[in-house]
Amino acid sequence: MRYLIVLIACSLLFAGCSTKIDVHPSGGYDTLGIHWMTIERNNAIYYFQGTGEKGASVYTDMYEHSYDTLASVFKPKLPRKLRFFVWTDWVQARQILNYPLSFAQGSKCECHSRVNQQLGHEMTHIITYWADGVPWSSYSRLVTEGVAVAFDLTHDDRIAKAKSALKGQNIHSVADLWSGSYQEAEEKVFYPIAGAFMDFMFKKGLREKFDALIKNQTQAEAEIIYGKEQLDALIKEFDGTVGLH
Numbered sequence: 001m002r003y004l005i006v007l008i009a010c011s012l013l014f015a016g017c018s019t020k021i022d023v024h025p026s027g028g029y030d031t032l033g034i035h036w037m038t039i040e041r042n043n044a045i046y047y048f049q050g051t052g053e054k055g056a057s058v059y060t061d062m063y064e065h066s067y068d069t070l071a072s073v074f075k076p077k078l079p080r081k082l083r084f085f086v087w088t089d090w091v092q093a094r095q096i097l098n099y100p101l102s103f104a105q106g107s108k109c110e111c112h113s114r115v116n117q118q119l120g121h122e123m124t125h126i127i128t129y130w131a132d133g134v135p136w137s138s139y140s141r142l143v144t145e146g147v148a149v150a151f152d153l154t155h156d157d158r159i160a161k162a163k164s165a166l167k168g169q170n171i172h173s174v175a176d177l178w179s180g181s182y183q184e185a186e187e188k189v190f191y192p193i194a195g196a197f198m199d200f201m202f203k204k205g206l207r208e209k210f211d212a213l214i215k216n217q218t219q220a221e222a223e224i225i226y227g228k229e230q231l232d233a234l235i236k237e238f239d240g241t242v243g244l245h
């Protein structure tokens with residue numbers, strides 16, 4: 001899958017041969033000096049900074065399928081159609097957006113993605129934000145990034161990646177990332193552990209509680225949702241699974 005994404009990324013960087021897909025310049029962001037190639041599909045409007053039409057068409061096929069997969073899990077109801085921006089010039093993106101790629105803005109229903117991003121990560125941010133049509137009421141980095149990593153649609157061994165990220169760190173529990181001193185840890189440490197934890201929590205099958213957790217994300221709120229005893233037991237079990245004591 002990663003190989004395919006890289007191939008498509010390359011094809012987006014160079015103008016492809018002509019195709020029958022519906023592509024046309026847009027739109028709202030032209031004032032920022034970018035003429036986007038857009039493709040509107042069922043789930044999203046895709047904005048491409050690159051100009052390879054054939055690659056863009058295949059790219060939208062893959063992301064439409066990803067959206068459908070994630071939507072079947074989280075039942076999102078967005079107030080407006082998702083706008084999915086695919087950047088090939090990341091330096092320019094940072095200058096214009098004032099923030100490094102990739103990221104999603106739930107309230108605006110927008111993703112700003114690098115062309116070679118994992119399929120599910122940024123879409124999961126939007127889809128969980130609007131799951132059941134209700135936006136988040138509170139945020140924690142552990143839950144937000146954790147669920148996006150857990151549903152990035154890669155086939156990574158999440159426990160193995162978490163164990164590897166924990167090496168050399170002074171982390172004693174995943175709770176250190178939730179309400180302790182590791183809340184702002186660098187991405188390469190934080191994301192794999194958060195992703196493994198949220199994958200673990202989802203697979204416990206406590207679905208109503210999990211759905212409440214993605215809307216109410218602080219550890220204090222999770223103690224109310226799960227009950228302190230059950231949450232403590234889940235954290236302890238997860239810690240043991242990744243080799244923490």
Ligand SMILES: [Zn+2]
Nearest residue numbers: 121125145148
């Ligand atoms: Zn993210």
